[in-house]
Amino acid sequence: MSDTKFIYFFGDGKAEGDASMKQVLGGKGANLAEMTNLGIPVPPGFTIATEVCDIFYKNNRKYPATFDAELRDTLNKLEKLMGKKLGDPKDPLLVSVRSGAAVSMPGMMDTILNLGLNDAAVEGLASITDNPRFAWDAYRRFIQMFSNVALGMDINVFEDILEEMREAKGVENDNELSADALKELVTLYKKAFRKNQNADFPQDPYAQLQAAIDAVFGSWNNPKAIKYRDINGIKNLLGTAVNVQSMVFGNFGDDSGTGVCFSRDPSTGENYFYGEYLMNAQGEDVVAGIRTPLKLSALAEQDETIYKQLVDIKERLENHYRDMQDMEFTIQQGNLFILQTRNGKRTGASAVKVAVDMAKEGLITKEEAMFRVDAAQLDQLFHPMIDPKVKQTLKPLAKGLNASPGAATGKIVFTADDAEMWVERGDTKVMLVRKETSPDDIGGMNVAQGILTSTGGMTSHAAVVARGMGRPCVAGCKDVVISGKTMKVDGKVFNEGDWITIDGSTGEVFAGQVETIAPEMSTELVDFLGWADEIRLSAERAGLSQKGFLVRTNADQPEDAKLARELGAEGIGLCRTEHMFFDEGKLEYFQQMIVAGTLEDRKKSLGKILDLQKADFKGIFKAMSGLPVTVRLLDPPLHEFVPQTEEDIKKIAKMAGITAEALTDKIASLHEHNPMLGHRGCRLGVTYPEIYDMQVEAIMTAAVEVEAEGDEVHPEIMIPLIGTWQELKILRENAEAVIADIFAKTGKKVDYKIGTMIEIPRAALTADEVAEHADFFSFGTNDLTQMTFGFSRDDAGAFLPAYIQQGILETDPTASLDQTGVGKLVAMAAQLGRGVKTDLKLGICGEHGGDPASIDFCYRTNLNYVSCSPFRVPIARHAAAQAVLNNK
């Protein structure tokens, strides 16, 4: 016998595996074993370990030496338990062969049902079930599935024969075909098989099983599976397991059926038993969305016993797994079988509600609740919705199923490929409209704003995948008639490129582009984020006098600041001032400043901007009353501000009293080869001190005035792009002189800090020197990442995709902080800075401040706060709590 165990048996109330063995058995196999051990009625079978898949690929698609003997032994054990044999001409054992990796990849890999049938066994099945129609239907389905999945034959070969048969027999649905017709179909299928494969359909059931196992392992690396893993960032798996399980049939007649159910509502999280089923159907019929299934509540009326049994199992499973379960069941002639259970995929709203409810029910702790929701799910809750007021005035075009919440608007495309192509060429807002989606459409679904399908239910492919992606989706919208590249609804024709809007929370579809707004927060969400705050705010910070891990926002406008504060921001981590120069009425003066030949003239132009900037700052300080506000002084190079059009050049030249040629020359002289590495940030502060002086004056005068008006202000002046302590020293002294002046003039003082952005590698490397002159550091990880990697985000599009595809980079380092390289600089700067000033305030204001993995890093690196865009604030609050718990 083998040294290594490759196959794990389950059945008769006990199993060789359990739920903890997902890496070995895959999710499905581990749960089948666990359920068997729990005494849940699961059809017996066995699971081939994921390691075999790994060996299969590493060993040129060959199996371990001992594998065949182990397979035969285990099959034998199954046959004994079932009292049937594979291919037995009298009473054949039929099995399903299914894939199942450690991470769920719905519909990504292949399944074969009814395996074990052949020309002799089908007769036995017919006779023992006394149901020839069922037996021949099972055989014809098996031939079709096996030929397609195991041997790669085009499925249309069979679909065409089936359609001809339906026509010949004058029926509309397959289930109206008689046993004889099905038998005839089998003959035609086998003939087609022989023509296509130059061989007879395989009659040896063990050979069928081997081929099916080959096919499942082979499907692990098919393009759609690879793409799915890519998109979902699934890595480091050995491969898929293979589950071989005795068949049960939901299509034995009207006392049989099959269904999918969730222990709570996967859309809303409401705690009621949610599901869909079809009587006299096989499992794939429900998921495929071909027939529209019934709600589970109907089952209670139809068969109370079965329903109660199912409710009982649901409760046992939910309590056992301590999470919402997604189950598949089959009723075979009045007997209930559970074919699968797993933690249910859910929308963000559902995830939050389930987590909060379960914590309140005492099923899980508040800390555990934090890990029951991920950032992408939380993010959904802050996705735009259609303004209810606007919506009142709109008449929906059509209504489908509310398959994935959130509103989306986009230009219609009719294929997933088109969606990808349009987005690639810059037409980023597309709406994917399909009859139904299939795993081949994953790429297009991922880039689309939303998905609209004309067929399929709440558990159809489109619905499940869209919810997972957080894409709004309206499914099964029957009023939509798609033909080629047009869509007809209610008599109106829509072409490719026309705008439509969907509301995935209600299922409504609207013509045209409709504006969307931010959603309200549910009470569960408020509770959830409140718990997150409790956790992160009570965290003891090693070596810091501050308790807790704070979340600020990046906001440049009073409205954004207000919104962020409502979303929980505890201050502003980055207020960029450059937009203030772009405002109407300021830009012209700033352009004059740039053009001016003398310091006097520059000061005159800046003087005109002063009061306008002061007003901006007052608005922000008021919105953030009592909280710190970090204001970054001017950062971009001057050439970003110069007039571009001939007309503007003439206008500004006239205002500045110079010729258009002189201005054109001046603009040309500002051109830079590498603007990112040019004359910007504090370099402008050094060469044009009057600009920073004006900004500091505007900030601090605003601060003084706002405090006089009764609000509390804590301005933090941030000097960007520092590379040397000398720059900071000079600019700090300049700023302090201006501030001293204001305090002297007004006779008032306000609390303030002066610090710097750490975004130049050299500043991080010499952070001990820089810290001597800084009250705080804010890590500008956007630029720091680009300079540490030596690439610019604007240009990296030419190679970053290849880098991620080839595994050079795991993720885009501009989205999630590169902890190895850039993180080393951040940690070094934090340590060097704190070495000089124990309580130096540290924060991050790059876009990484809203990324959970980066937030975890920031917590470990002992930063005081993270700062992110207003809509990311709740995600950051949650991720901060997770970080605290992860690092306890």
Next chain:
Amino acid sequence: MSDTKFIYFFGDGKAEGDASMKQVLGGKGANLAEMTNLGIPVPPGFTIATEVCDIFYKNNRKYPATFDAELRDTLNKLEKLMGKKLGDPKDPLLVSVRSGAAVSMPGMMDTILNLGLNDAAVEGLASITDNPRFAWDAYRRFIQMFSNVALGMDINVFEDILEEMREAKGVENDNELSADALKELVTLYKKAFRKNQNADFPQDPYAQLQAAIDAVFGSWNNPKAIKYRDINGIKNLLGTAVNVQSMVFGNFGDDSGTGVCFSRDPSTGENYFYGEYLMNAQGEDVVAGIRTPLKLSALAEQDETIYKQLVDIKERLENHYRDMQDMEFTIQQGNLFILQTRNGKRTGASAVKVAVDMAKEGLITKEEAMFRVDAAQLDQLFHPMIDPKVKQTLKPLAKGLNASPGAATGKIVFTADDAEMWVERGDTKVMLVRKETSPDDIGGMNVAQGILTSTGGMTSHAAVVARGMGRPCVAGCKDVVISGKTMKVDGKVFNEGDWITIDGSTGEVFAGQVETIAPEMSTELVDFLGWADEIRLSAERAGLSQKGFLVRTNADQPEDAKLARELGAEGIGLCRTEHMFFDEGKLEYFQQMIVAGTLEDRKKSLGKILDLQKADFKGIFKAMSGLPVTVRLLDPPLHEFVPQTEEDIKKIAKMAGITAEALTDKIASLHEHNPMLGHRGCRLGVTYPEIYDMQVEAIMTAAVEVEAEGDEVHPEIMIPLIGTWQELKILRENAEAVIADIFAKTGKKVDYKIGTMIEIPRAALTADEVAEHADFFSFGTNDLTQMTFGFSRDDAGAFLPAYIQQGILETDPTASLDQTGVGKLVAMAAQLGRGVKTDLKLGICGEHGGDPASIDFCYRTNLNYVSCSPFRVPIARHAAAQAVLNNK
């Protein structure tokens, strides 16, 4: 009395200071004290310490409280020793007041002579010397100098009066004016003074002294002094000292005189007593270059006693200081006085010869000899000269003094300001042509290719400064007649912008632009560099199996490689391959490659370049037979290679079989926002592996063929712009596959290495990971500096000058490695890399590889070698030896 001593007396054979106190007394003061202690005849006096200058500036131009009392006491002591009193109407003491910092700044600061004269004292001087002409001349000189230097009056006020007087008296030279005329001149001077200053010329000698001291301290921060310190990188000085010394006079008559002498020839280093003097003249007359002085050999005939005395003193001083001395002497009525001695400034040739001779004479050790020559001096020896063969065919326009060696060619400018302006606007090759230069001209001299003056001697300002700067200079070229912005020589008129060429080694001037070539090496230079090699090659390297510190070169062409090898290069540290694509016959194919839509087409175009590149590499390998050659694979972004003109676009489009529009679109698509941070280096290797494959094939096929032809090759393939180990792993594997193929095909193997440039901060930060896949690191400190600082050299011109001026940066970090920041990354990478591979080969190939301070850093950081441009190789060999000695 004071706690702190501010004033140091010297006289009567003993002094309060000595030569070791340069920081306190300045160079001049320390040497006056030392000479006094040695019994050399030095006119007595005292030195006011540099600390007073520091206090003066820190304390709002006020002196320390105890200073005045100490000054009066010390003056009193001097008066007692001399038996004369300042301003005494019978026998007045006259003093000179001179500046003197710790570092020599010739002519940068102000001097006042004959101080102590007033209306009464001048009569006493006239009577006691029995020389009214001398007395009145001394007084009128004093009035002029004092008014100009201490009170800032325009010197032309006095020069005009003097000229009128000469005209009125019908004489040509000042020394033809009678005592009465001079007395009359004094009256006129005083009248002009009263008119200008609204006050009488100060008669209180102590007030005169105070004002003179003020003036010397004030001169420390005048613009020309600041600029001199800037240009010469003189920093961290407290200030200047002030030397107050009793006057001796070389203008007492024909038994008096004054001169400047060097213990060896400052131009050639030859060991003979070199100098110039003028009888009946004041010291400044020799230096100013107004009268052409006599050679010192003439003095031996004129006054053998004095000459012998001078020779004796010279020998004592040279033996005492163990270096070539630059001395000033005055003969007053047959008595010899030494006014100053210091280590003589010298040309590079002189520095090398003096150092080698002194070491051979046993005066200094070989190790000390290494520090007697600096990099700038050595560099001069490798400056271009006029090809002797071309020179035979040329007729010099004129001949002046060979004031500073080396040949230069440039466009004529007539003012220092013009020189700076022309260079700033991009006209970098200018020749500064002046009657004589003054300290105001420093800026223009520094940017000029060379300097030509029509007056002045070998010790004139132009000559001294040019030698210090290493600029070729022809001085005192009397045939050149300058008027306004034209120059007439031998009847020919030259205008601004016309080309001329000078040979500073011979004093010749040529019309037009003449080609220059590299010079031969003197035997002393060969000895000197041989000693340097002994020192650096025998250095034990901590933890390394390699002995010695090597010097390689950056060379892309066989000719450069040959030259560098002759200059001592021990291999190639950087062979860039991009120029090879630009060559005629290759560029078109490379452009086709860029344009090609398919891998097949790209490979076809690259195939056409393969043999051509192979031939390039063969030439280089042969030139470097037996030595390692590091070849960097393609680095610049593709858009640097695309056709630019409409004509070229049409041509390439036709060759590639596409339309000109398609090509134009392709070119536009290659545009980058920040090309430095774009799609270049190994990123091209990842996305277009076929380019690197072709290059590796060309390198290794060349290597195999060259070894087959009998030469030994050690190719080191360098992959640029690595930021992650993953890139290096993939590209190394690609390269190894190509190499394995070549070895298999040819049945031959050659030694090779594969490594990377460390030029991306992230690579340095993760050097332990990168080292796993690298046989060597070469620090590309050009890019590493730019990325670590976050600025691009191309754009930094807008702020770097301000940064250096404001002291934010001490030096341009692109010229001399920033050891604090960038150096930290280099040291970190070295340590991390060697932590993984003890004997990982480390080198530097940025331009810093030729900078002595950076070379010292590289040695301390335990690099195996530095690499620099061919002409810098000898400088690097020398600096490497200094580094070994510095860090013993």
